[in-house]
Amino acid sequence: MIYAVTAVSGQLGREIALKLIEKVGADNVIGLARTPDHVKGLGIEVRPGDYDKPDDLCASLQGIDGLVLVSGMAPPQDRIQQHRNVIEAAKSAGVRKIVYTSIQGPDEDTAFSPVVQSNRQTEADTRASGLDWAIGRNGIYIEPDVEYIDSYRAKGEIANSAGDGKCGYTTRSELANAYTALVTQDGLNAQTVDLNGTPITQEQLAGYLNAAFAADLTYRAVSSADFVADRTAELGDFIGPIIGGIYDGISKGSYNSAGDFEAVTGRPHQSWNDYFSTFAK
Numbered sequence: 699m700i701y702a703v704t705a706v707s708g709q710l711g712r713e714i715a716l717k718l719i720e721k722v723g724a725d726n727v728i729g730l731a732r733t734p735d736h737v738k739g740l741g742i743e744v745r746p747g748d749y750d751k752p753d754d755l756c757a758s759l760q761g762i763d764g765l766v767l768v769s770g771m772a773p774p775q776d777r778i779q780q781h782r783n784v785i786e787a788a789k790s791a792g793v794r795k796i797v798y799t800s801i802q803g804p805d806e807d808t809a810f811s812p813v814v815q816s817n818r819q820t821e822a823d824t825r826a827s828g829l830d831w832a833i834g835r836n837g838i839y840i841e842p843d844v845e846y847i848d849s850y851r852a853k854g855e856i857a858n859s860a861g862d863g864k865c866g867y868t869t870r871s872e873l874a875n876a877y878t879a880l881v882t883q884d885g886l887n888a889q890t891v892d893l894n895g896t897p898i899t900q901e902q903l904a905g906y907l908n909a910a911f912a913a914d915l916t917y918r919a920v921s922s923a924d925f926v927a928d929r930t931a932e933l934g935d936f937i938g939p940i941i942g943g944i945y946d947g948i949s950k951g952s953y954n955s956a957g958d959f960e961a962v963t964g965r966p967h968q969s970w971n972d973y974f975s976t977f978a979k
């Protein structure tokens with residue numbers, strides 16, 4: 699069996715490729731990338747894989763049995779067609795199974811919902827492809843909160859609109875373990891699974907960050923409108939409201955689910971104590 703992973707120049711695609719290499723060997727894993735030059739040190743064959751270039755995709759997927767399609771970053775209206783290009787290329791190249799990295803979240807009433815809806819459309823396209831399939835719905839990455847530690851420390855607090863909502867965060871590394879299982883194990887076919895760790899509040903998140911980085915952060919709930927304005931000022935008109943919408947989803951309980959990680963991988967998701975202890979000095 700030969701496996702391919704798209705977007706291997708990105709962080710999630712790279713992690714999935716690394717876990718697949720561990721499981722089936724580098725000779726049996728092919729990377730696809732929009733920008734192959736961005737891929738360093740994976741030790742596998744990397745082929746062209748721009749979601750906007752159907753002919754390249756079709757050529758690059760020749761000889762592939764199982765494909766992990768990593769969700770793109772384009773605005774929702776463009777993303778659906780990009781993912782369709784990958785699915786159609788997989789069909790015409792004779793790929794047997796496709797696994798799509800989708801996302802959890804509210805499909806209406808938040809500024810993140812158009813992104814969630816576009817992921818739901820690709821889920822539907824995946825199920826309708828006629829190929830064997832599996833779909834993972836990723837929890838929110840926890841790594842950005844760790845990368846943000848200096849900024850949180852400078853403010854002395856985490857301030858957002860999640861309130862006391864719980865969020866089932868995850869890590870790219872744990873997602874990679876789950877996607878390796880999903881693409882290599884046919885017993886997991888035809889399932890849509892939630893991939894996340896134990897849900898925690900923002901206050902708990904502040905506690906974990908405090909312990910790991912000897913910080914003294916508190917959590918402050920702010921209104922949705924204020925948080926969107928704050929994020930838009932820092933991140934711009936496209937990403938700012940999306941981030942605001944994600945935290946609105948947390949406050950509404952959209953990410954407060956135990957998830958299916960253990961059913962997929964055969965073991966519990968890494969605990970947050972364990973994860974944060976890797977940063978403690």
Ligand SMILES: NC(=O)c1ccc[n+]([C@@H]2O[C@H](COP(=O)([O-])OP(=O)(O)OC[C@H]3O[C@@H](n4cnc5c(N)ncnc54)[C@H](OP(=O)(O)O)[C@@H]3O)[C@@H](O)[C@H]2O)c1
Binds near residue numbers: 706
């Ligand atoms: N769960 C979460 O919290 C969360 C947060 C953010 C994003 N996401 C989703 O998860 C996905 C993967 O995340 P990540 O951490 O790996 O992001 P990342 O490190 O920023 O990587 C994004 C990847 O997408 C590739 N890409 C962008 N446009 C493409 C196109 N037209 N065709 C092919 N590849 C394209 C980039 O390729 P280049 O090297 O050519 O730029 C890069 O490899 C994201 O794309 C997004 O859908 C999830």
